[in-house]
Amino acid sequence: MQTFYKINSKRVYSRIMELAEIGKVGDTGVKRPALTKEDKEGQLLATKWMEEAGLTVSHDHFGNVIGRKEGKDPSLPSVMLGSHIDSVLNGGRFDGIIGVIGAIEVVQTITDENISHDHPIEVVAFCEEEGSRFNDGLFGSRGMIGQIDVGSLKKRFDDNGISRYEALKTFGFGIDPDKINESVRKKNEIKLFLEMHIEQGPYLDETNQPVGIVKGIAGPAWYTISLEGVAGHAGTVPMGMRQDPMVGAAEIITEIEKICKQDPEADTVATVGRIQSFPGGSNIIPAKVEFSLDLRDIDRERRQNRYDEIKEKIKNVCAARKLSYSIETNMEIDPVPCSEKLVKTFLDVSKAKGINAPIMISGAGHDAMLMAAITDIGMVFVRCKDGISHQPNEFATEEDIAIGTELLLEAVLQHI
Numbered sequence: 395m396q397t398f399y400k401i402n403s404k405r406v407y408s409r410i411m412e413l414a415e416i417g418k419v420g421d422t423g424v425k426r427p428a429l430t431k432e433d434k435e436g437q438l439l440a441t442k443w444m445e446e447a448g449l450t451v452s453h454d455h456f457g458n459v460i461g462r463k464e465g466k467d468p469s470l471p472s473v474m475l476g477s478h479i480d481s482v483l484n485g486g487r488f489d490g491i492i493g494v495i496g497a498i499e500v501v502q503t504i505t506d507e508n509i510s511h512d513h514p515i516e517v518v519a520f521c522e523e524e525g526s527r528f529n530d531g532l533f534g535s536r537g538m539i540g541q542i543d544v545g546s547l548k549k550r551f552d553d554n555g556i557s558r559y560e561a562l563k564t565f566g567f568g569i570d571p572d573k574i575n576e577s578v579r580k581k582n583e584i585k586l587f588l589e590m591h592i593e594q595g596p597y598l599d600e601t602n603q604p605v606g607i608v609k610g611i612a613g614p615a616w617y618t619i620s621l622e623g624v625a626g627h628a629g630t631v632p633m634g635m636r637q638d639p640m641v642g643a644a645e646i647i648t649e650i651e652k653i654c655k656q657d658p659e660a661d662t663v664a665t666v667g668r669i670q671s672f673p674g675g676s677n678i679i680p681a682k683v684e685f686s687l688d689l690r691d692i693d694r695e696r697r698q699n700r701y702d703e704i705k706e707k708i709k710n711v712c713a714a715r716k717l718s719y720s721i722e723t724n725m726e727i728d729p730v731p732c733s734e735k736l737v738k739t740f741l742d743v744s745k746a747k748g749i750n751a752p753i754m755i756s757g758a759g760h761d762a763m764l765m766a767a768i769t770d771i772g773m774v775f776v777r778c779k780d781g782i783s784h785q786p787n788e789f790a791t792e793e794d795i796a797i798g799t800e801l802l803l804e805a806v807l808q809h810i
């Protein structure tokens with residue numbers, strides 16, 4: 395009977411709970427937007443744990459925290475694993491976190507067990523995966539693969555008017571946004587990238603399975619839609635004479651749902667998570683309404699077709715209501731398949747451990763999907779209660795996270 399290394403699940407879980415105290419909201423909520431003081435506190439804690447595990451830690455100029463442990467041959471490409479520790483605005487304690495703390499635990503176990511390895515190992519906590527502050531996510535991983543230029547840093551602002559450039563410049567750790575090109579990684583530098591993450595959907599919980607193996611990741615696209623009409627007095631402008639962008643937005647948002655529900659078999663999903671009215675008074679017909687659109691699909695062509703239908707609807711509603719409109723593209727990430735080689739690695743190690751892990755799709759986006767541009771990627775999912783995520787009731791058990799972390803460890807051992 396093959397024996398397998400055990401990780402310290404108590405240490406993993408207590409670290410998840412310790413990190414959850416930073417930016418805590420209520421009993422189990424978390425608010426830790428990127429490049430804030432809460433994010434800095436979280437990065438310092440993760441840095442401490444990385445160093446304890448035998449990793450040498452540094453920040454790249456995108457704000458990613460990178461721990462590195464040399465192997466026998468430093469010239470070999472690294473085996474990289476990680477996720478993110480920033481959160482959505484009213485998030486949970488596990489999204490992204492288990493992937494960083496689990497990765498640190500993998501290296502801690504390799505160090506403690508004196509397991510020798512040829513390849514360097516890198517653990518990464520990516521900067522602003524969620525996009526909660528600057529309204530475009532997967533930032534640190536987009537930067538790492540060379541998709542970010544300095545000019546774009548100066549065009550993204552948070553709700554307080556601070557640019558991402560300024561936030562990086564003043565964050566510390568030697569981060570200099572003018573040097574981001576020095577932090578871009580090339581294809582041959584990284585052998586593979588592995589990420590453990592909570593599923594954030596109901597499949598594993600409904601089928602009573604602790605872990606799953608990801609074969610593909612749906613592509614998220616984010617847009618900001620602005621409608622402009624004629625502001626006026628709420629008490630005096632007759633209904634038939636109004637050019638009201640709020641009612642136009644309501645009609646469009648309802649139509650977005652219809653467009654994305656038209657094929658019950660399709661994976662297409664669309665969400666309007668944020669809406670703002672200007673000037674926003676109860677007794678003023680709004681001058682302008684701005685709302686977000688998060689549109690996703692595992693099929694890129696179908697996502698584009700749905701988006702084209704949505705744009706047509708926006709045009710028609712605005713024409714009928716005499717509204718002007720603009721659409722800003724914040725982010726368009728293609729859906730990606732995971733590497734067949736790494737799906738097989740996770741399948742083999744789970745079978746060897748007597749775990750019958752299902753193969754599944756990720757509806758959520760992940761940093762792994764960007765890393766796919768420069769290396770092979772693999773992902774392992776951990777069950778979360780009722781599939782809840784992006785809210786304080788997000789929950790995963792110590793046992794399930796331990797199963798996922800030990801699969802991650804065995805997968806890493808196959809490739810270092």
Ligand SMILES: CSCC[C@H](NC(N)=O)C(=O)O
Nearest residue numbers: 523524531532614758759760
């Ligand atoms: C698309 S950018 C934001 C990424 C975020 N990722 C996760 N895992 O929640 C999400 O899927 O919303």
Ligand SMILES: [Mn+2]
Nearest residue numbers: 482489524784
């Ligand atoms: Mn998330």
